[in-house]
Amino acid sequence: MSVRPLRAGQLCPVQAARPALRRARNFAFSEPLMQRALDINRSRFADWYQAVVRDADMAETSPVRGAMVIKPWGYGVWEQIQQELDRRIKATGHENCYFPMFIPLSFIAKEAEHVEGFAKEMAIVTHHRLKMIDGKLQPDPEAKLEEPLVVRPTSETIIGDAFARWIKSHRDLPLLINQWANVVRWEMRPRLFLRTTEFLWQEGHTAHATEAEAVEETRKMLEVYRSFAEDVLAMPVVAGEKPENERFPGAVNTYSIEAMMQDGKALQAGTSHFLGTHFAEAQSIKFQNDAGGMDFCNTTSWGVSTRLIGGVIMTHGDDDGLRLPPAIAPRQIVVVPMLRDKPEDTEVLAYCESLVEALGKLSVFGQRVRVLLDLKKIKSAEKRWNWVRRGAPIIIEIGPRDAAGGNITYMRRDTLRDGDKVRSIAVGRQEFIEEKAVQLLAEIQHSLYSEAKARLDANIKSGVTDWAGVESYFSGSDEEFKGWLRISWSKPSGADLEKVDARLKTLKLTIRNAPSQQPDTFAPCLFTGKPGVEEILIARAY
RNA sequence: CGGAGCGUAGCGCAGCCUGGUAGCGCAUCUGCUUUGGGAGCAGAGGGUCGUGUGUUCGAAUCACACCGCUCCGACCA
Known part of the structure; x- marks a missing residue:
């Protein structure tokens, strides 16, 4: 059985679910009808995805644009994910906490890159009372908050504030915290489970005495995500490091697990960030070391969200609907x-x-x-x-x-x-x-x-060494299945990286990550011809 | 937020061009028949046609505005 998605026009246009439904449709069936539980197949992947979410009773859109209602069957899947992942997070020494969903505006402003990254998608609370004015219920101008609160898009700053108070000595380290929460990011283009304005996730936040320890933590949690995705979600992923331009705002390094959906697109299914001392310096997260001096902590953060459910659907779903591991x-x-x-x-x-x-x-x-x-x-x-x-x-x-x-x-x-x-x-x-x-x-x-x-495995192609090869691999209709390319590059940064990124964008491509498993020798850089230093995955992505 | 398309019953759609006040299939309800398994027949319920304003004797149909959805672009777990 082929596991590749059906291409447009490859099969009968619609696989009607029930015999009578066939009569209702204005289609001429030249081939025997394949009865399926869905009335749409994967050749129209985006529509198929929505049909599965609806017909599998997972979730629906809500009166609030971009926010979804997760129905019992969908939430049940999340509960299973929570239960098993929570066990694994605790098994690696972390404890659960809960921090407020409201973050003082001044907190967010503390880390420069962090603000810049999230400023465009923030929900802000400015008032604490409603009043009937001219027959219209509206925020009471006299109940304006002195300092606006943002609804957390992530919690580095408010947790960092606590860390600064909790950590005094090297004996308080490492501090290993996790929280299960909802977060809000004002997205332009919502898609059930994959990108919603409000979503549920787990965010781990840790502080360490040394860089080496924090880096190790970052990698350890990436590995927890990798094994969780593969063993529990049955969703194979490639773990690796994100390029500089795809880093979390404020991070030194960002690592991800990337999964391949049945239309060939990549889905970032989990991230783990090494934050260095960026947040520690911005928020004064310091400790007295064993020599009596003061040092900044190295911090990390890592998270997976309800997006995983979207990944499960697009990994395992078939023309009869969802298949759950x-x-x-x-x-x-x-x-x-x-x-x-x-x-x-x-x-x-x-x-x-x-x-x-x-x-x-x-x-x-x-x-x-x-x-x-x-x-x-x-x-x-x-x-x-x-x-x-x-x-x-x-x-x-x-x-x-x-x-x-x-x-x-x-x-x-x-x-x-x-x-x-x-x-x-x-x-x-x-x-x-x-x-x-x-x-x-x-x-x-x-x-x-x-x-x-x-x-x-079958759809990650290696051996392409020039741009023409990239163009030809990703040429043709957008409806067609396209996998990923694994190519060699010289890891440019700054303006040079922007050039590469712009070039990739012309083919709607992004750099997914540099897989953790790298060969010993590299082909010359596909973009610059300079000696290659690393292999990266390029793909279309969600 | 820019470009394109679309909003008619729970779901999928027709009707709109050529205005006369709503239709099909599935699903739902009732009855009878059927029964190794997505059943048949008969009947029924359900829609102020996304919202508002306008044009008109009359608007699902024409015009304008707004809202929402989908795809593409910018952004992203």
């Missing part, structure tokens, strides 16, 4: 009883209940298996397709014959179809409970990763 599926196994208003319904239900109870006692990925018996009063067939669209890893259907024969019939969401046909697999109840269930969940987790990993 079992490790983050709010429900890993969903049992759909096939009821038909007949006496044997009672037996079917009892059989389902005992099955769900037995499955719920199993463990996988170090936790109890999450099972749901779907008793919603809608047609059984409708239930099945709802769970297909939502991406439940295993969907079990139980009819009277299963109940009587001690069997179960299941579908794997990752390999739902054989050609166009849905694959329903029958197996003995005991066998399923005792071996299959756990084994299948592990297998699905693994197979989703392998599929995505194969796509990533």
Whole structure:
């Protein structure tokens, strides 16, 4: 099965979901219709993405422009992400805190680059009271704040303020803090999960006595993100360092993990920043060293957000909707009883209940298996397709014959179809409970990763050494799948880097990162012809 | 915020050019039939056609403004 996205016009124009839907559409079908759970396929990737978010019941837009409502199934995925990542953050010695969402304007102003980077996307609170004036409810001019508050776009400054008070001596270091919070960045072009005005994230902030220790922390957390993305989200990534022009405002170095979406675009899925003493100097985060002198701390910050959910959708989704890796599926196994208003319904239900109870006692990925018996009063067939669209890893259907024969019939969401046909697999109840269930969940987790990993590996092209090669690789229609290029460069900076960036921009390309794994020797710089010092990934990006 | 396109029932769309006061499929509800699984038949509910102003005897349809969405550009986790 090809994992590459379908190209425009490659398949029938629309893969209608239900037979009757086909009649409603003004399309002439020359080929046998492929019935899918979505009414759109990945050839129109942006529309497909929105359809998955909607049909999988993940989220919807809200009355506030750019802000989204995360629905139970989408939030359930976030809760799984939080739970497992929180465990890993704590396992590396960090503690959770909570800081205010309001930051005094003067705090933000302290670090010059930091202000510049965020000034354009700030929400500002200026009043603390409303008043009816001329029949209109509006901010009371007499209740103006002496100092405006910005709604945090990130918390370096307010946490730095606390750090300055908390840290006195080298014995207070390292200070390792994390917080789960919402942040606001006034985005011009919102997209559900990928870029919203308000989003949920986790932000780690640490302070260290030495540069070496802070750099190590920065890399350690990048590695936590890499392994989390790959092991838990089944989303292969390339970890590496961002070029100078893509750094976090105020950082010395920024590292990222980059994931490849099914349209070939790169998604920055997590970042880790070494901040040097920039914020420490701006905010006086100092400590007395063991020789009695005063030193500035070296600080770091790192974060991942609800954007990860968008990454999961665009990594694993198919033409039937979402496919969730079992490790983050709010429900890993969903049992759909096939009821038909007949006496044997009672037996079917009892059989389902005992099955769900037995499955719920199993463990996988170090936790109890999450099972749901779907008793919603809608047609059984409708239930099945709802769970297909939502991406439940295993969907079990139980009819009277299963109940009587001690069997179960299941579908794997990752390999739902054989050609166009849905694959329903029958197996003995005991066998399923005792071996299959756990084994299948592990297998699905693994197979989703392998599929995505194969796509990533197959679509990072090396060996292009000149600009003409870049142009030809990224030529053609924008609808077409384009992967990434891995090229050698001389790592220019300042104005020279800007030139490179401008050139890349003509092809809508950006430098993603310089992968951590580098070869021993380098081809000459693709841009300047000078000796190469590093390999970087260039790609179109979200 | 600039360029383009689009906003008609929960979803997907037709109607708009050539104004006469709203239609299709899916979904929803009811009844009957059906039942190893995305069922059939009959009937029903649901829309002040994004918002406002204007033109007109009459506006989903024409004009203007605003709002929102999508794509492209600038910005970004």
